[in-house]
Amino acid sequence: MENLPLTEDGIAIILVASDEALRNAVAHLQQHQELALDLEFDQNRYTYGFNLCLIQIADGNGTCYIIDPFYIDDLSPLFAIIENPAIAKIIHHSNNDILLLDKLGCHIKNVVDTDVAAKVINYERSSLATVLKEEFNTEIDKSQQSSNWNKRPLTEDQLRYAAIDVIYLHKIKAKLLEAIEKEGRSHWLEEENHLLEQLKFTEPENPHLRLKQAFRLNYYQQYILKGLYAFRDELAQEFNKPAPYVIPNDALVDLANNPNADIHEWLNHTKGIHGGLKKPKNERLLKEALENTKKAAKANNISDDYPEHRFHRPMRTPETERRKELLTEVQQKIVAKYGEYASKLIINQSLITDYSQTGRLRCSKKYATDIVLQTASELGIDIPVMEPAAPKN
Incomplete structure (x- = not known):
């Protein structure tokens, strides 16, 4: 949408959708000692992978920037602020935001996580909506929580929702830290925040073995599953769809369990297969991937033995x-x-x-x-x- 003048609870909402606009926003933001930060992202829900969709930053003084990375070539000026230890970044439930920033090469410093702060003073439920209701008797609209943030143009409702995630964080932080100081638990929060800053994004090891029922396969079948998993991942990237939308997880494990199945019959009698995979070219590529994996398993003498169950109950003495x-x-x-x-x-x-x-x-x-x-x-x-x-x- 065009950058129409929007406000929410007296806060100006400014859409930043160009490199020049980002540089102007950064020039303003770097004058503040505390900024409220949040990210909207898609993590294998609508598209392939873990992808940044929006960055929201409020200055605590009447301005909230909604930064659209889809139209910005260089986010490094903004990342310099996020990495600046002299500027506090107030975030609510920061884990995934920090992991995504790390994946993008931005290593955040001076985090203040208000979700953790609420836990420190014994909140049973510490969601942003709950904290706002408990501390300020303010109700917020979360109807856009499941919004597809990949779609453009953004709607006015989406921009307002994105802004709400940050515009109250300064006063939430002030209120919670006051209570934490009274309880003598400030050092708890400082250490928890420091640990959050150490989070690093890593790809999981052997992700194919994390699929449900994969542990029931023998070594040969797990080897086949690994090859099929890699093939599915490549096709998912090509389609820009979450991998389970291309071949459902249970179907992938089923094929690894029955690697000699007729692929054409399997594709046309298995629920949830993406239509693009049924095209002759991709069907042929799947057959080739399966045959090549079976040949590699034979060449590497992969056995039909079953692995020992990796979960061991704790010893009781x-x-x-x-x-x-x-x-x-x-x-x-x-x-x-x-x-x-x-x-x-x-x-x-x-x-x-x-x-x-x-x-x-x-x-x-x-x-x-x-x-x-x-x-x-x-x-x-x-x-x-x-x-x-x-x-x-």
Whole structure:
């Protein structure tokens, strides 16, 4: 849509859809010490891959920029602001935003995550809508939450929705941090924010084995599945569709389980196959990919044996049960002191299980480790701590 004058709750909404407009926005934004930030993205919902669709930034002083990367060649001026440690970036539930920025080569600094801040003061539900309702009695319209952000032109409703995700974050941050300081938990939030800044985007290892029922296949069938997965991925990129829209996950595993199936019959009797795959050229490419994978499996002597089940139940002995009971006692006291939901930042079942098995507390958060050890000491319980690994030369 054209850059019509829009406002939301007194905040000017400015659509930025050119490199020149971005440079002007950056010149304005870099004069502020705190910016509210959010991304709209598509993660294999409408298109292939993990793709940036919009960037929203509010200055906390009456202006919100909606930056459209589809019309901008160079986002580096904006990324320089996001990477500037002197400017705080207020984000609500930042994990995926940080991962996408990292994927794009932007390494964010000085994060303040208001979702984590709400958890620190024991919010049961910490969504943006919930926090606004609880703290400011403000209702927001989330009807565009499932919007397809790849489509252009953007509608007025989409622009307003995108703006709402950032225009309240400055006052939310101020209100939550005031409560956190009263509780003496500011160092919790600082450490949690620092950990978020360390998040790195990585492609999953052996993603084909993450498909449902893939673990039931033998080594040969898993090898076939890996080849089919790669073929599907290439075609999904070509079609710019999420890979399961090309061949559903269950159908891919089924074909790997029956690699000698008649491909033409399989394509025409399997639900959910993308029409483009049924074209003669792509049908031929699928046949070739399957045959080449089978030949490679034979050349590499891939066996028909079944892998051992990778999931092993935790060992149960009198000692592991004793450790579990002791750390559970510590957890209960932490819950009583800090609240059920805040305590989940400190100690959870995974930490308890790990301790029961290893006999050492292995926690990546200093404040959480300190609280666990202090609480254990108050209960007269000795909790050995896993020593950090020595740095490699």
